[in-house]
Amino acid sequence: MSATKVRVTPRGRPGRGAFQQTRKRSKKNDSLSRAFGRSRVPLYIQLAGLLRRKIEDGAYAPGQRLPTLEGLEREFRVARVTVRLAVELLQKEGLVWSQQGKGTFVAREVPERRWLRLATDLDSLCRIIAVNVPKFVHVADPPAEPRLGPGEGRPAPAGYRYLRSVQYRDGEPFAVVSVHLDRAVYDRAPEDFRAHTALPILVREARGRIAAASNTVTIGGADPEVAEYLRVPLNAPTAQVRCVVTDRDGTAIYVAEMAYRGDCARLDIDLLAEKG
Numbered sequence: 001m002s003a004t005k006v007r008v009t010p011r012g013r014p015g016r017g018a019f020q021q022t023r024k025r026s027k028k029n030d031s032l033s034r035a036f037g038r039s040r041v042p043l044y045i046q047l048a049g050l051l052r053r054k055i056e057d058g059a060y061a062p063g064q065r066l067p068t069l070e071g072l073e074r075e076f077r078v079a080r081v082t083v084r085l086a087v088e089l090l091q092k093e094g095l096v097w098s099q100q101g102k103g104t105f106v107a108r109e110v111p112e113r114r115w116l117r118l119a120t121d122l123d124s125l126c127r128i129i130a131v132n133v134p135k136f137v138h139v140a141d142p143p144a145e146p147r148l149g150p151g152e153g154r155p156a157p158a159g160y161r162y163l164r165s166v167q168y169r170d171g172e173p174f175a176v177v178s179v180h181l182d183r184a185v186y187d188r189a190p191e192d193f194r195a196h197t198a199l200p201i202l203v204r205e206a207r208g209r210i211a212a213a214s215n216t217v218t219i220g221g222a223d224p225e226v227a228e229y230l231r232v233p234l235n236a237p238t239a240q241v242r243c244v245v246t247d248r249d250g251t252a253i254y255v256a257e258m259a260y261r262g263d264c265a266r267l268d269i270d271l272l273a274e275k276g
Contacts, residue, residue, distance in 0.1 A: 041233050041235075041236075042233075043078060043082050044081075044082045044083075044085035044086045044089065045086075045089070045233065047072075047076060047078060047082055047083065047086040048085075048086040048087075048089040048090055050076070051066075051072075051086060051087075051090060052090060052093075052095060052113075055090075055095055055096075055106055055110060056110070056113065056114075060106045061106065062106050062107065062108050062109065062110055063105060063106060063108050064105065064106050065102075065103045065104070065105050066087075066096065066103065066104045066105065066106065068103065069083050069084060069087070072087075087104055094107060095107055095110060113263055113264060114263070114264060114265065114266040115169075115264060116128070116174065116260060116264045116265045116266065117266055117267070117268055118215075118217060118239065118241065118260075118265055118266065118267045119215075120215070120267075120269060122203065122210075122213045122245075125199065125215070125243075126199055126200040126203050129167075129197045129199060129200065130196075130197065130200040132167040132168075132169070132175070132197045133167060133168045133169070134165035134166070134167050134168075134177070134196065134197055135165060135166050135167075135168065136163065136164065136165045136194065137164045137165060137166060137229075139162065139164050142162035142164070143162065143180075144159070144160070145159075145160060145180065146160065146180035146252065146255035147255075148244075148252055148255070152214075152244045152246070152252055152255075153212075153244065153246035153250050153251055153252035154250055154251055154252065155251070155252065156182040156183065156184065156251050156252065156253060157251070158182060158183040158184040159183045160180040160181060160182060160183055161180075161181045161182075161183050161186040161193070162178070162179070162180055162181075163177075163178075163179045163181060163193065163194075163198060164176075164177065164178045164179070165177050165197075166229045166230075167197070169264075172231075173229060173230050173231060173261075174230070174260060174261050174264050175230075175258055175259065175260045175261070176225075176226050176229045176230060176258070176259045177197075177256060177257070177258045177259075178256065178257045178258075179198050179254065179255070179256045180252075180254070180255040180256075181193065181198055181202065181253070181254055182251065182252075182253035182254065185202060185205055185206050185253055185254075188205045189201055189205055198254065198256070199243070199245075199254065199256070202245065202253070202254050206247065206253060209247040209248055209253070210245055210246075210247060210248075210253075211246055211247055211248045211250075212245070212246045213243070213244070213245045213246075214243070214244050215241060215242070215243050216241070216242040216243075217239060217240070217241050217267060218239075218240045218242075219237065219238075219239065219240070219262070220237075220238050220239075220240040220259070221234075221235035221236065221237060221238060222234060222235060222236045222237075222238050222259070226238065226259045230259070230261055232261060236261075236262065237262030237263070238259045238260060238261065238262050239259075239260040239261075239262055239265040239267075240257070240258070240259055240260075241256075241257075241258040241259075241260065242255075242256070242257055242258075243255070243256040243258070244256075
């Protein structure tokens with residue numbers, strides 16, 4: 001009969017596995033603390049962002065009960081008041097709800113935050129932004145002409161009309177848009193351009209003249225003015241979109257600079273789509 005070896009861990013002394021798990025948790029917590037410290041954004045907003053991402057990614061499923069305030073406090077190594085403020089922020093967004101004596105739960109239906117799909121063709125872009133609700137902003141001394149890079153056309157002979165707006169969805173601002181519009185095109189439908197987003201109207205009025213249209217997307221941070229308009233912290237992530245439309249004569253008839261809230265925008269690209 002063969003003997004069975006039994007490994008005994010002395011009482012009060014953790015085994016090797018427990019020790020390694022403790023070290024992993026310690027490293028994770030140290031890394032998290034350093035990440036929190038690198039940002040000037042209030043700590044509760046950073047924590048709310050982490051919890052929001054867990055909800056969006058499905059780590060916290062719809063209807064699931066969240067860890068207790070004490071549990072979140074231990075997990076993220078933050079003060080109780082920080083956890084409470086973060087949870088209250090998520091409650092205002094409709095992502096979680098609380099019931100006294102039972103805890104905090106993920107909403108049964110989590111709102112789609114990244115609803116804005118950045119289009120990769122002109123017609124799709126027009127369909128997406130046609131329903132936007134712009135609130136136009138007066139600019140005392142607007143730039144007379146847009147900045148044009150190589151291959152972006154030449155300035156319009158008639159000059160430009162400058163339009164700036166903050167665009168809303170369900171009463172919440174999600175984009176700041178600055179447009180230089182060829183004045184010759186603007187004069188065709190000034191009332192429409194002053195009431196609606198410009199690009200769909202431009203396409204309607206000048207479809208036969210359009211020769212090229214391009215979108216450039218970069219990731220940036222909200223400057224003080226954009227942060228104020230979008231109601232986000234300074235340097236909050238934004239999707240910066242530059243759209244240039246030129247006509248058959250090589251004139252830049254539409255140049256737009258758009259700053260979208262980073263938490264509402266997404267870019268989907270079919271890598272196998274046939275080139276037109």
